[in-house]
Amino acid sequence: MTTLVKICGLRTAAALDAALDAKADFVGFVFFPPSPRHVELADASALAARVRDRARTVALTVNADDALLEAIIAALKPNMLQLHGKETPERVAHLRTTFSLPVMKALPVETESDLAAIADYAGIADWLLFDARAPKDATRPGGLGRPFDWSLLKALDPGLRFMLSGGLDPANVAEALTIAQAPAVDVSSGVESEPGIKDPDKIRAFIRAVRSQNASAKIEKPRNILTGARS
Numbered sequence: 001m002t003t004l005v006k007i008c009g010l011r012t013a014a015a016l017d018a019a020l021d022a023k024a025d026f027v028g029f030v031f032f033p034p035s036p037r038h039v040e041l042a043d044a045s046a047l048a049a050r051v052r053d054r055a056r057t058v059a060l061t062v063n064a065d066d067a068l069l070e071a072i073i074a075a076l077k078p079n080m081l082q083l084h085g086k087e088t089p090e091r092v093a094h095l096r097t098t099f100s101l102p103v104m105k106a107l108p109v110e111t112e113s114d115l116a117a118i119a120d121y122a123g124i125a126d127w128l129l130f131d132a133r134a135p136k137d138a139t140r141p142g143g144l145g146r147p148f149d150w151s152l153l154k155a156l157d158p159g160l161r162f163m164l165s166g167g168l169d170p171a172n173v174a175e176a177l178t179i180a181q182a183p184a185v186d187v188s189s190g191v192e193s194e195p196g197i198k199d200p201d202k203i204r205a206f207i208r209a210v211r212s213q214n215a216s217a218k219i220e221k222p223r224n225i226l227t228g229a230r231s
C-alpha cells in the first residue's frame with residue numbers, strides 16, 4: 001500500500017518547492033488569520049501556479065462562509081476543500097454541491113467516543129481527516145503538533161478514505177502508520193523549525209520515512225490483492 005502524503009501549512013515558495021520536489025501528494029494552504037500559517041488571498045495564486053499538476057492542492061478553512069470560500073477558490077483553484085471547524089454534515093454537503101469540489105472534513109479525536117462522528121460524515125465528505133482534539137483554550141482547532149492515540153483507528157472500515165494527522169513527524173510517522181494503517185497522512189508542525197516556518201530537510205525526511213515504512217510493510221506483510229488484508 002502506498003500511503004499518500006499531505007504537507008499542510010505551506011506559505012513560501014521555498015517550502016512548497018521542497019514538498020513538491022519530495023513528491024508530496026497533497027499540499028495544503030491555511031486560510032485562517034489567527035494561524036501562523038495563514039496565507040493571504042493575494043499570495044495564493046502565485047503559490048498555486050508553482051504547483052501546476054505536481055500535487056493536489058487543498059484549501060484549509062475554519063467555519064468559513066460561502067463568500068470567503070468563493071474568494072479562496074478563485075485565488076487558489078484548489079483540488080479539495082479541508083473543513084477544519086465545526087461544519088455540520090449539512091454544511092459539508094452544501095459546500096460540496098455549491099463549489100463542485102471534493103471535501104475533506106476534519107474530525108477531532110481524543111477518545112473512542114469521538115469516532116461516532118464518522119457515521120455522520122462518511123457518506124457526505126470525500127475524505128475524513130482525524131486530528132487530535134484541540135484544548136479548550138487553543139487559538140486554533142488544528143496544526144498544534146498534538147498526537148492522539150493512533151490505536152483508536154485500528155478497527156476502522158478498511159475502505160474508509162481518511163488521513164491521519166496530529167503531531168506526526170519524521171521520527172514517529174512509521175510507527176503511527178504501522179498502528180493505524182492509514183491510507184494517507186497529514187503533517188504541519190512536525191516539519192517546521194518553529195510555528196509557521198517549514199524546514200525543507202524535515203519535509204524530505206518525513207516523506208522518506210513514509211516511503212520506507214511502506215517498503216518495509218510490503219516486504220514484511222504483503223496485502224491480499226482481493227481482500228486488502230495483510231497475510
Ligand SMILES: O=C(O)c1ccccc1NCC(=O)[C@H](O)[C@H](O)COP(=O)(O)O
Pocket residue numbers: 008009030032035036037060062084129131140141142143144145146165166167168186187188189190
Ligand atoms: O495549521 C494551522 O495553523 C491550522 C489552523 C486552523 C485549523 C487547522 C490548522 N492546521 C491543520 C493541519 O495542519 C493539519 O491538518 C493537522 O492538524 C496536523 O497538524 P500538526 O499536528 O501540526 O501536524
